[in-house]
Structures are given as C-alpha cells and as structure tokens.
Amino acid sequence: MSDSDVTVSVDGVPRRVPASATVAAALLQLGVTTFRRDLSGQARGPVCGMGTCFECRVTIDGQPEMRACLVPVREGMRVETDL
Amino acid sequence: MNASSAPDVTVIGAGLVGAATALRLAETGLHVLLVDADFAGGGSTGAAMGHIVAMDDSPVQLALCADSRRRWDILSESLPAAAECDRCGTLWLAANDDELATAAQRVSGYTAQGIHAEVLGELELQGVEPHLAPGLAGALLVPGDLVVYPPTIARELVERAVALGARLREHAVVSALGPREVRFRDGTRLATGAVVIAAGVASADLVPGLPIVPRKGHLVITDRQPGLVRHQLVELGYLQSAHTFGAASVAFNVQPRRTGQLLIGSSRELVGLDPSINRPLLARMLTRAQQFIPRLRDARAVRTWTGFRPTTPDKLPLIGRWPSLPDLWIAAGHEGLGITMAPGTAELIVAGILGQMPAVDPAPFRPDRPMPQLESEAA
Amino acid sequence: MSERRRVDIVVVGAGPAGLAAAAAAAARGRRVLVIDQGLRPGGQVWRHQSEAELPARARTLMVRARNAGATFAAEARVVDINSAHELIVDFRGRIAPVGTESIVLATGARERFLPFPGWTLPGVMGVGGLQALYKSGLRMTGKRIVIGGTGPLLLPVAAALAHAGADVRFVAEQAGAAALLRFGASLGFSPAKLLEGARYRGAFLSTPYRTNSWIVAAAGEGRLRSVTVQTGKRQVEFDCDFAAAAMGLVPNAELAQLLGCVMQDDAIGVGALQETSVAGVFAAGECTGVKGDDAGIAEGEIAGAAAAGDLRAARHAALVSRRDAGRRFGARLATTFAPRREVLTLAAPDTILCRCEDVACGAIQPEWSQRQAKLWTRVGMGVCQGAVCGPACSAMFGWQGNAVRPPLHSPAVGGWSESLTHEG
Numbered sequence: 001m002s003d004s005d006v007t008v009s010v011d012g013v014p015r016r017v018p019a020s021a022t023v024a025a026a027l028l029q030l031g032v033t034t035f036r037r038d039l040s041g042q043a044r045g046p047v048c049g050m051g052t053c054f055e056c057r058v059t060i061d062g063q064p065e066m067r068a069c070l071v072p073v074r075e076g077m078r079v080e081t082d083l
Numbered sequence: 084m085n086a087s088s089a090p091d092v093t094v095i096g097a098g099l100v101g102a103a104t105a106l107r108l109a110e111t112g113l114h115v116l117l118v119d120a121d122f123a124g125g126g127s128t129g130a131a132m133g134h135i136v137a138m139d140d141s142p143v144q145l146a147l148c149a150d151s152r153r154r155w156d157i158l159s160e161s162l163p164a165a166a167e168c169d170r171c172g173t174l175w176l177a178a179n180d181d182e183l184a185t186a187a188q189r190v191s192g193y194t195a196q197g198i199h200a201e202v203l204g205e206l207e208l209q210g211v212e213p214h215l216a217p218g219l220a221g222a223l224l225v226p227g228d229l230v231v232y233p234p235t236i237a238r239e240l241v242e243r244a245v246a247l248g249a250r251l252r253e254h255a256v257v258s259a260l261g262p263r264e265v266r267f268r269d270g271t272r273l274a275t276g277a278v279v280i281a282a283g284v285a286s287a288d289l290v291p292g293l294p295i296v297p298r299k300g301h302l303v304i305t306d307r308q309p310g311l312v313r314h315q316l317v318e319l320g321y322l323q324s325a326h327t328f329g330a331a332s333v334a335f336n337v338q339p340r341r342t343g344q345l346l347i348g349s350s351r352e353l354v355g356l357d358p359s360i361n362r363p364l365l366a367r368m369l370t371r372a373q374q375f376i377p378r379l380r381d382a383r384a385v386r387t388w389t390g391f392r393p394t395t396p397d398k399l400p401l402i403g404r405w406p407s408l409p410d411l412w413i414a415a416g417h418e419g420l421g422i423t424m425a426p427g428t429a430e431l432i433v434a435g436i437l438g439q440m441p442a443v444d445p446a447p448f449r450p451d452r453p454m455p456q457l458e459s460e461a462a
Numbered sequence: 463m464s465e466r467r468r469v470d471i472v473v474v475g476a477g478p479a480g481l482a483a484a485a486a487a488a489a490r491g492r493r494v495l496v497i498d499q500g501l502r503p504g505g506q507v508w509r510h511q512s513e514a515e516l517p518a519r520a521r522t523l524m525v526r527a528r529n530a531g532a533t534f535a536a537e538a539r540v541v542d543i544n545s546a547h548e549l550i551v552d553f554r555g556r557i558a559p560v561g562t563e564s565i566v567l568a569t570g571a572r573e574r575f576l577p578f579p580g581w582t583l584p585g586v587m588g589v590g591g592l593q594a595l596y597k598s599g600l601r602m603t604g605k606r607i608v609i610g611g612t613g614p615l616l617l618p619v620a621a622a623l624a625h626a627g628a629d630v631r632f633v634a635e636q637a638g639a640a641a642l643l644r645f646g647a648s649l650g651f652s653p654a655k656l657l658e659g660a661r662y663r664g665a666f667l668s669t670p671y672r673t674n675s676w677i678v679a680a681a682g683e684g685r686l687r688s689v690t691v692q693t694g695k696r697q698v699e700f701d702c703d704f705a706a707a708a709m710g711l712v713p714n715a716e717l718a719q720l721l722g723c724v725m726q727d728d729a730i731g732v733g734a735l736q737e738t739s740v741a742g743v744f745a746a747g748e749c750t751g752v753k754g755d756d757a758g759i760a761e762g763e764i765a766g767a768a769a770a771g772d773l774r775a776a777r778h779a780a781l782v783s784r785r786d787a788g789r790r791f792g793a794r795l796a797t798t799f800a801p802r803r804e805v806l807t808l809a810a811p812d813t814i815l816c817r818c819e820d821v822a823c824g825a826i827q828p829e830w831s832q833r834q835a836k837l838w839t840r841v842g843m844g845v846c847q848g849a850v851c852g853p854a855c856s857a858m859f860g861w862q863g864n865a866v867r868p869p870l871h872s873p874a875v876g877g878w879s880e881s882l883t884h885e886g
Contacts, residue, residue, distance in 0.1 A: 020511045021599025028600045033584035033685040039820040043684050045584030047817075047850075049594030050506060051499060052572045054846045055817060065306060065383075065845075069598065070537070072501055122834040129837045165838075234837035306845065306872060347875075360868055362544060362882045369879035380876030385845060387867050 006075040011083060017073050024049070024056045024068035027079065035068060037082040058082075090116035090250065092436065093265050093275040095257050095289065098128035099233050099422050100414050101281030102240035103429040105249055108279075111433060115249040116275065117241065118265070120256045120285070124237030127283045127421060130390025132302060132338055132346055134315050135229040135423050136173055137198045139189055143447040144399060148420065149196035150443045151427030155229060158426060165235040167341050172226035174203075174212060174314045175321075176335070176375065179220050182319045186223035193225065200225045214311050214378050223319075230315060230338055233422050257282075260289055262408055277410040277436055283393045284356065286415040290405060294454050295416045297391035299357070301350045301365050305382040307343035312376065315339070321349065331361070333368040335375050345382060347372045349419075351392075358389050394418045401450035402431045412436065413450040468561040469495045471769050472549055473532075473568055474540055474717060477505020478755040479747025480568030481523045482762025483769070487566070488530030490770040495560065496532055497551060499539045499871075503527075505570055506590055507755050509597045523759070540717055541873040542882070546740050550873075550881040557877030564742045564769040567718050567730060568762060571748035573708035574853040576801060577815055577823060578808035579679040581707065585686025588708035593619045596626060603627035608689050609706040610634040610677035613799040614754070619706065620669065631700045634675035634691050636709065636805050637798055642673055645798040676805050677707050692804070709801045712853045713749045719866040726751075728856070728863070735776050736765035736785075744769050752795060757788015806858050816851040818844020832861035845872065 005016040008023075010030065017026035024046045027035065034043035036057050046056035049069050056068040059080040068079075094105045097119035105117040119125070135155050139145035159168040177183035186202060193200035203211065204221045211224075245251055256268040265273045280286045284297040321334035331352035338346040350368045352361065365387065373379045395401060395416040405411045412435065414428050427443060434441040473484045476498035488494040496503070504510055508520045516524075528534075535553055542550040549560045573588040580586070587595065589611045596602055606629045609620050616633055624630045635642070675693035680686055688701045715723075718730040724739035725731055729751040736744045744765040747758035760781050768776035775781075809815065811824025819840040826835050832855065835841050841855065842848035848855075848864045855861045869878055 018599050022595075025595050025599035028595060035584070038582070038814075038817070042582065043584050044582060044817070045685075046595060047575070047587050047591055048573060049588065049591035049598070050572065052846065052849045053575075053817070054844075069595070070499065070501075122831065124837055125833060129833075238838055303875070305875065362542075362868075363884055366879050366882035366884050369875055369882075373876060373879070380874065382875050383872040384869050384875050384878055385872050386843070386847065387869065 006073055008073055008075075008077040008079055010079050011081055019073065021073050022069055023058065023060060023066075023071045023073055023077070023079060026073050027058070027068060027081070032081060034083060035081050088114070089274040089276065090114045091276040092116070092279060093118060093273065093277070094279045094281055095265070096126070096280065096282035096285070096415070097123035097237060097241055097251070097253070098126050098281065098283055099124070099237050099240070099425040100283075100417065100428050101279070102237045102244070103425040104279055104281055104414055104432050106240045106244040106247070107429040107433045108436070109244045109247040109249040111437060113436075115244065116252065116273070117244060117249055118252045118255050118257060120254070122253050123241040124234035126285070127390050127392065128233045128237050130300075130302070130388055131233050131422050132336070132348060133231045133233045133422055134173070134338060135231060136315070136420070137193065137196070137225055137228060138420060138423070139192050140398060142192060144420075145192060145196055145198075146443050147400075147424055147427050147448070149198050150430070151424045152198070152227065152229075154426035154430070155231075155423075156227075159229060159231070162236060162239060165232065166239065167230070167232040167235075169230045169341055170227065171230055171339060172224060172314045173228040174208070174316050175223040175225070176208075176215070176316060176318045177220045177222055178318065178320070183220040186221070186319060189223060198225065199227055212313060212316065214376055215316070216375055216377055224314075228315060230340070231422065257289060260408060260411065263410060277412060278408075279412045279414055279432055280405075281414040283415060283421070284391045286393065286413065290407065290411070290413065292407070293401065293405070293413065293415070293450070294395050295393045295401070296353060297356055298394040298418065299350075299352050299354055299389055299391055300348060300419075301360065301368055301387060301389055303347040303365070303369065303384050303387050305345045305347065305379075306385055308345055308382050309343040311378060311382070312337055312339040312345055316375065318375065331364050333364065333371050335371050337372060337376065344385070345379070347379070356391060360387055360389065392418045393421070396454040396456070400424060400428065400448055402428055402448035403435060403445055403450050405450045466559045466561055467495070469493045470562065471495070471564045471566060471766075472497060472560060472562045473566045473766075475505060475568035475570055475747070475749075476500065476503035476534065477507060477568060477570050477747060477758070478520070478523070479570075479758035479762035479765075480505065480566070481527050482759040483566040483568060483744075483746055483766035484532040485523060485526040485530055486763045486766025486775075487770040488527060488532040490767065490772055492770045494532040495562075496527070496534045497538045497540060498534070498536060501536055503534060503536075506594065509594055511597065511599070539871045541870050541878060542868040543720055544883040546721055546742050548883075550878065552871065552873050552877070555874070555877075557873055557881050559881045564744065565721070566762070566765045566769050567738070567743065567745040567749055568747045568758075569714040569717055569749045571711035571713050571752050572849065574710050574712050574801070574857065575707075575850055576709050576805055576808065576854050576857065577813050578677060578707070579810050579813050580681055580686075580689075582814050582817060583680050583682045583686045584684070585682065585703065586680050586705045586707055589615055589619050589706040591708065592704055592706040593622060596623060601627070604629065605704060606631055606700075606702040607704050607706065608632045608634070608677065608691065608700050608702045610636075610675070610689070610691065611706065611708050611710070612636045612801065613710045613795060615711070617671070620671070624669065630669045631702060632691055632698075633669060633671040634677060634693060635671065635673045636676040636802055637673055639673040641798050645794060648794050676808075677705060678808055680705055680707075709805060710799050711748065711752045713751065715749055716866050716870055718743075718745060718749065720868060720870065734782075735768040735773065736761055737768065751789065751792045753788040753792030757785055757791065760784035760788060801857055815854065816841040816844060818846050818850075826859070828859060832859070832864070836864070
C-alpha cells in the first residue's frame with residue numbers, strides 16, 4: 001500500500017514522512033533515536049508504543065511534553081527533540 | 084551503649100521534629116533510642132510542602148521560626164542534593180492596599196528578629212513575579228525563606244544520629260507509656276530515662292489529654308513549568324485560613340520546586356484521619372490558585388495527595404514537659420510549621436532535658452498551658 | 463463551566479472487549495459512549511491504520527458497534543471521577559464531565575518491563591511496543607531485531623515483523639521447555655490455538671526460537687548497538703537495530719482503583735456477570751486478567767448485556783463457556799509465563815529502575831516498603847506515575863502497587879478543576 005508523504009520540520013530541518021504515521025514512528029523511520037534526555041543527559045526514545053511510558057516526549061508545534069506515539073503527523077508540523 | 088542498657092532518652096517519632104531532636108540529643112553525648120511506627124519521614128513529614136518560612140502570626144511564633152530558620156541556614160549547607168534545598172524566598176501577596184499596609188507594619192517585627200523583609204509595590208511585584216495576575220497591591224518579600232524536600236532530610240538526620248551512637252527501631256508501634264518506660268504493641272517494654280513524644284498526629288494517642296487534632300491538607304504537583312513561579316507565593320489571607328478552625332478553608336500557596344514543577348496548596352479541614360481526596364475542596368483550592376496565576380490553567384496536574392497537620396487550639400506547638408509522667412517531654416503540634424520549627428524545637432528539648440539556657444523563651448510553648456476553647460463551626 | 467453530557471453506559475477502552483461491550487449494550491437500545499485514547503478503535507491488539515489490515519472479526523465487531531449506535535470518542539481519556547456515575551473525561555484537551563448510569567471498564571493491559579543493563583538505550587522497546595510502532599508507520603525492511611520476552615505474544619509479533627521484512631535474529635522465551643510443553647498440552651483443549659502457534663512458527667523457520675533464554679544486557683553509545691542473550695548455558699551477542707524486550711502483560715486497573723473496585727491479585731475483580739465490587743461498574747477483557755482477545759470479546763458481550771440490564775443474555779451458556787475457558791487459559795498463562803528469578807535479577811546497582819526520575823536499582827534497599835522507597839528516592843513519582851517501574855518493583859520486591867490517586871493522565875489544571883464537583 002503506497003503512502004502519500006507530508007513535510008514536517010524535525011529540529012528545524014524539513015523532512016518527508018508517511019502521512020499515516022505517528023510522530024514517533026516517523027522520527028524513528030527518519031533514523032532519529034534521541035527523543036528526549038534524562039536528568040543526567042542520557043538519550044531516551046520510544047519504548048511502549050502506547051502512551052504509557054512517556055519516553056517519547058517531544059515538542060510539537062511549540063507544545064512541550066507531547067507523547068509522539070499518540071500524535072499523527074500533519075503537513076507543516078514542527079517537531080523538536082532533545083537532540 | 085550495649086543493646087540492653089536503658090537509653091537516656093527515647094524519642095518517639097522519626098519525622099523531621101523527632102529526627103532533629105534525636106540527632107541533637109546524640110550530639111550532646113546522651114544515649115538515644117529513636118522509635119518510629121513505620122520509617123523516618125513516613126508521617127506528616129512525607130506529605131509536607133517543605134516550606135521553611137518565617138511566619139509571624141504572633142511574635143512568639145516568629146521568634147521560634149526565626150531561630151529555627153537560622154539553624155536551617157547552617158544545616159542546609161551540609162545536606163545532600165536529595166534534600167533539594169533552595170533559598171527562593173517567600174512573597175506574601177497583598178490583594179489590596181489595606182493588606183499591603185498591614186504587611187508593611189510587619190516589617191519591624193521581622194527586623195527585630197533579624198529576618199530581612201521588605202515591601203514591594205504593585206510594579207515591583209510584577210517585575211519579580213511576572214506571571215501573577217494583575218491587580219495585586221504588592222507583597223511582603225522575605226528573601227531568606229527556603230524550600231526543602233523533607234523525607235530525605237528526615238532520613239539523613241536519622242542516619243547522622245545513628246552514626247553518633249543513637250539506636251533506631253523502625254516499624255515499632257508504641258502502645259502506652261509508663262513511668263520512665265515505653266510499652267510496645269508487641270508486648271515488649273523498655274526502661275528509659277526521658278521520653279520525648281514527637282509523633283505528630285499520633286501524639287495524642289500516647290498521651291491522653293494532649294490537645295492535638297489532625298488538620299488535613301491537599302497538595303497538587305504539576306508538570307515542569309520552568310520560570311512560571313520564582314518564589315514561594317502565599318496570599319496574606321493564608322493566615323486567616325490557618326487561623327480559623329471551623330469550616331473547611333482554602334488559601335493560595337504555591338511553591339516552585341528545583342525541577343520546575345509547582346506544588347499547589349493549600350486547604351484545611353477537620354475530618355479526622357481520612358486521607359481520601361475531597362474533590363469539592365480540591366476544586367476550590369485549584370480555582371483560587373488560578374486566580375493568582377492564570378497560566379496555571381494550562382499546567383498539567385500530575386498527582387494529588389493529602390497530609391495531616393498536628394494542630395493545637397492556639398496554633399503554637401507543644402514543646403516542654405508534660406506533667407502526667409516523670410521526664411515526659413512533648414515536641415509536637417506544629418500545625419503547618421513542623422518542618423520550619425524542627426531544628427529550633429530540637430534545641431528547646433535539649434536545653435530542657437539538660438537544664439541549659441534555651442535559645443528561645445520556651446514558656447509560650449509549655450504543653451500544659453491553658454488553651455482556648457476550639458472555635459465552633461464558623462459561618 | 464464545562465457542559466455535562468449524559469449517557470446510559472460509558473465503555474472505557476475500544477479494544478476487543480470494549481467493542482463487544484459497546485455493541486452488546488447499544489444493540490439493546492442503550493446510549494453508549496466509548497472512550498479510547500487512540501486515534502481509531504481497536505486497542506492494542508487490533509491497532510491499524512486502515513481497516514483492511516484488520517482480521518474479519520475485528521471489522522465485524524466495529525461495524526456492529528457503530529450500526530447499533532454507539533458513539534466513539536477518540537483521543538479521549540478518563541482523568542478523574544466525581545462518582546461512579548460521573549466521569550471526568552479529557553476529550554483531546556477539552557475536559558468535561560460525563561454522567562452515566564453504568565460503566566464498563568475495558569482498559570486492557572500494558573507490558574511488564576524488567577530492568578537489565580542498557581535497557582534505557584534508544585532502540586530497546588517493548589514487544590508489543592515495537593509492533594505498535596511498526597503498525598504506526600515504522601518500516602521493518604532490513605531492520606535487525608532481537609526479541610526477548612515471554613508468552614504467546616512473542617511468536618505473532620516475531621512473525622509479523624519478519625513478514626514485514628525485518629531480519630529477526632533471535633526470539634528468546636524465558637520460560638522453560640518443560641513448562642511450555644505442559645502449556646502446549648493444556649491447549650489440547652483449544653485446537654485453534656495450537657494451529658495458530660504452528661502457523662506462526664512456520665513463518666520464520668530460520669530464526670532461532672529458544673526457551674530458557676532471555677536478554678541479559680543491551681549495549682551501545684547513545685543508541686542500541688547490540689544485545690547479549692543468555693540461552694541455555696551460553697551467552698551470545700547479536701548486533702541489532704531494535705530489541706523487543708518485555709516480560710508479559712499486566713492489567714491497567716488504575717481507573718478501577720479510583721472507582722474503588724476491589725482487586726484480585728493485580729487485576730480487577732469481577733463476578734459471573736463481569737460486575738465489579740462497585741454497583742454499576744463492570745469490567746471486561748485483559749484488565750480483569752490477561753487471557754487473550756477471544757475471552758475478552760465474550761467478557762465484553764456479557765458485560766455489555768449485563769450493564770444494559772439483559773441478565774438472561776449475560777448468562778448465555780455459550781458466552782459463559784467461552785469466558786470461563788478464557789479465565790482458565792489466563793490462569794495457565796500466569797503460571798507458565800511468570801518471570802523467572804533470573805530475569806528479576808538482571809539489573810546492576812547502577813541500572814535505571816525508575817525511568818522518569820532516574821532512580822537506579824541500587825538506590826532501593828530490598829527491605830524497604832514501597833512508600834519508603836517512593837518518599838526517599840522518588841521511584842514511581844514521575845510523570846508516568848509508576849506505569850513502567852510499578853510492575854517491575856512489584857515483581858522484584860513484592861510491592862503491592864501505588865495507592866491510586868487522581869488525576870489520571872495529567873490533565874490540565876484548569877479543565878480538571880472546572881469539572882470537579884463544586885460544593886452546592
């Protein structure tokens with residue numbers, strides 16, 4: 001099944017991602033593995049895939065602490081990770 | 084001290100008051116046994132806001148707060164990071180010019196106790212706390228007040244006491260007291276020199292007639308809101324709420340934590356020891372908080388809990404001898420100031436037991452002083 | 463002030479059990495509102511992007527529920543209650559109370575994560591977690607995967623990922639071969655399940671699937687590079703892009719506890735009609751004990767009928783028999799796939815235990831009570847409120863689980879406080 005793509009900006013860089021993906025899946029598909037950093041600066045990424053673990057938190061359209069696995073991508077969306 | 088010899092002092096209750104007292108006693112070389120029904124800091128200490136505040140509801144209260152806060156200044160320098168000490172200061176918010184004038188009159192009382200306090204006008208207040216709702220007349224700033232995380236401090240002080248030779252008995256419930264004797268629920272009895280009751284709301288169970296009742300409070304912690312609030316913010320009406328005994332009351336009280344999370348309080352009600360969340364009261368508390376900080380509306384509420392303030396009819400703690408038994412001391416009934424007054428309380432108990440000069444006049448805190456009748460349900 | 467909606471029955475969760483309950487209740491003329499935090503109904507096991515991906519019985523159930531008139535609220539979650547007859551619901555950020563006669567809890571289950579060195583590296587996910595991300599758009603082609611877990615979920619997930627193009631390098635089942643054989647024999651009562659297992663296995667014959675095996679450590683610099691698997695007496699390292707590591711499922715019972723429902727072990731306690739200990743509150747599916755979606759559908763039918771007042775239908779022999787068989791299956795699951803001692807003791811003192819608050823395993827003394835550990839170290843006090851570390855601590859230290867307090871799912875202060883009952 002082919003998927004149309006949309007453009008989202010990831011840490012300031014425009015990227016093409018599948019229109020039906022969640023932000024978490026899209027970021028992982030792009031090779032992004034660091035979603036947030038813990039208190040000692042260690043990288044963290046998605047774990048549970050269902051909104052329970054809160055490890056996939058990124059800033060979406062200026063809103064911080066959004067669980068990327070629960071949010072579908074949208075054309076023009078701005079995503080910021082903790083790089 | 085070997086395991087079987089009687090301790091010089093048995094301290095019952097390892098919350099912050101008991102832990103501080105046990106440590107000070109151990110520092111003087113006395114043999115101390117510290118007993119707790121559960122674990123150190125597991126009672127009201129574990130629910131507390133951790134606001135070290137110079138509160139001046141009365142000169143007597145302020146004197147003990149001031150003395151105790153100075154001891155916190157010294158103590159905080161050696162506490163571990165888990166104690167989360169932060170000298171963010173307190174802003175007492177004045178809703179109108181009358182409240183601001185009253186606040187201004189309090190400055191001299193603070194100054195007399197060596198506590199720096201200054202009045203901020205409306206614009207200055209907006210400058211230091213830009214997210215406060217407009218329309219406040221100003222505030223009284225007490226910059227030397229601190230915020231701490233009490234449970235880890237109780238743990239730390241207990242560990243220091245044990246390192247100095249104090250003995251610790253956790254998960255041990257005291258069922259009764261005899262003359263220089265502590266009786267446990269498991270049937271064992273322990274001979275002791277003096278006994279110090281620092282058991283918070285459970286103190287009245289051990290000492291019949293002790294005028295302590297639990298006053299329940301709610302707290303809510305939010306997600307990270309960096310920069311939203313910089314000081315502990317308390318409305319001047321808080322004193323009114325703390326003062327009135329009758330119906331349930333709320334008063335605005337918000338604390339910034341090191342993590343950027345906010346602690347939202349406060350409420351007071353007399354419902355015994357029922358820990359369940361009172362949603363209508365919680366709603367009132369949160370509504371009031373949003374009136375002062377509108378942006379709280381969008382902060383996320385992560386968790387709610389309740390705690391019990393051990394309260395006396397005249398709002399002053401009970402610190403000193405209780406005459407029903409020889410060498411029985413009380414260190415309890417601090418209402419919302421248990422954390423603040425813990426070090427100063429410990430000093431008064433040590434001075435009393437050793438017959439030394441106290442740092443603060445202990446007479447107003449005599450546990451068997453005449454008490455006013457509890458106010459009936461207020462209109 | 464937020465408007466107050468009124469319905470007859472709120473179904474919390476749109477997985478198999480919730481859909482079955484909604485269909486059953488709506489078919490009997492009740493006004494049903496189904497609340498689910500996902501974008502589409504289906505829960506975890508029927509997660510989909512297009513309905514064509516779904517098994518027939520899933521589509522059928524969704525159609526039945528819709529045609530019967532049940533309303534669905536997607537991206538919605540219950541954050542608090544004013545009573546068993548008024549839920550406070552966060553509808554995509556707008557919070558409002560919902561009045562209801564009855565509630566059916568179909569809140570499902572989540573994975574049990576047990577800590578091991580390196581488990582917090584990006585790329586280490588749950589078993590259901592990795593599958594969920596694949597179903598949400600993460601392509602598997604050429605990705606090297608190691609799966610380490612337990613229970614019937616392993617093979618279907620491995621097969622699905624292999625079918626999607628992943629290079630599944632190893633599937634480690636921590637249960638022993640003898641226990642699995644006994645389990646397989648007990649499935650003699652359920653031939654359908656045996657066939658299902660064989661079909662999955664056939665899908666990727668070349669991949670090693672070993673019992674008595676588990677992931678002992680993950681390694682990498684800022685992201686997963688490899689895992690080490692203990693298999694029998696050997697340890698083998700596999701380079702991989704993703705590791706799917708979780709030990710079974712635990713029921714989501716937080717809302718039930720908020721409502722005051724009595725628990726049975728770690729699940730919501732229910733009687734013959736799927737009723738909980740709270741009048742008007744029913745529960746169905748994995749939240750009453752992990753047992754698979756067949757039984758969940760039967761339980762949902764029973765709960766939906768019972769909530770709608772049709773007790774005769776709720777006692778229908780065929781439904782009851784499927785439900786009871788499911789409970790027995792669930793009991794066998796629990797004993798066969800209980801985490802073994804070795805996987806409960808993989809963590810090193812510096813291995814993170816509480817991911818939200820960065821509390822290391824070594825910070826907890828095993829003799830502490832849960833409350834003690836919570837107050838002294840903040841374990842379980844972070845944003846996930848113990849959803850991840852809670853089951854680990856329960857398995858590792860025997861703790862009973864946090865006392866559940868409102869709110870759930872961190873609602874905005876404003877919307878929540880407006881929906882709370884105010885004093886009259």
